[in-house]
Amino acid sequence: MKSRLALVAAGAALAALAMPSSAAPPVPQVTDLTGDANMINGQLLSGDPLPPGVPTPVGSDNSKDIVSVLFESQKSKAGVCTGFRATLELKGPANLSNVLYRVRSVSAVNTTGFWLQHRNNVSLGTVTTLRLIGGPEVKTIPLTLATVAENKIIFNLTMSDLKAAGESAKTVLSNLGSDIRTDAWQLTAPQWDEALSDSSFKVCG
Numbered sequence: 005m006k007s008r009l010a011l012v013a014a015g016a017a018l019a020a021l022a023m024p025s026s027a028a029p030p031v032p033q034v035t036d037l038t039g040d041a042n043m044i045n046g047q048l049l050s051g052d053p054l055p056p057g058v059p060t061p062v063g064s065d066n067s068k069d070i071v072s073v074l075f076e077s078q079k080s081k082a083g084v085c086t087g088f089r090a091t092l093e094l095k096g097p098a099n100l101s102n103v104l105y106r107v108r109s110v111s112a113v114n115t116t117g118f119w120l121q122h123r124n125n126v127s128l129g130t131v132t133t134l135r136l137i138g139g140p141e142v143k144t145i146p147l148t149l150a151t152v153a154e155n156k157i158i159f160n161l162t163m164s165d166l167k168a169a170g171e172s173a174k175t176v177l178s179n180l181g182s183d184i185r186t187d188a189w190q191l192t193a194p195q196w197d198e199a200l201s202d203s204s205f206k207v208c209g
């Protein structure tokens with residue numbers, strides 16, 4: 005019995021050695037504390053009763069509470085860059101009822117805004133768009149509907165989307181961040197939560 009156990013243990017050890025080491029999980033470029041989706045930490049139209057980033061668990065809405073944003077380049081099987089993906093993670097499942105979920109950045113072309121937006125309101129229904137500000141033309145480009153999976157909203161941008169935005173495989177997005185707002189179509193306020201960072205991301209890095 006003892007020898008059989010030894011053989012089993014040895015086999016397990018060999019199997020472990022034969023397995024490829026698992027890659028480290030990707031690290032989000034943007035992270036935010038939880039419990040602060042409350043409209044009151046620098047998020048009112050005017051007046052800030054508390055400094056930004058002060059958690060207030062009472063009244064915080066998990067469906068609008070930013071946890072992180074992860075930007076990842078996407079490649080074909082041949083290793084060619086096909087665009088990128090941005091995953092907005094929330095504390096709780098998303099609530100697509102008159103809400104704007106936005107992943108923010110800027111680029112050398114769209115210097116004020118390169119915004120990925122998944123929103124729902126009475127005028128538009130549910131749409132995913134790319135809002136461009138500060139470039140040759142302020143405009144909004146329709147995107148493939150984002151994937152909503154429980155507490156994650158996943159935006160996918162193709163090279164065609166980037167080209168339509170005046171961008172390319174060389175584009176570097178900076179000032180990465182996110183904000184979540186009440187969506188009443190032309191009025192997108194108040195803001196529930198916001199996350200900012202100094203991080204940057206090369207779309208085909």
Ligand SMILES: [Ca+2]
Nearest residue numbers: 036037069070
């Ligand atoms: Ca948060």
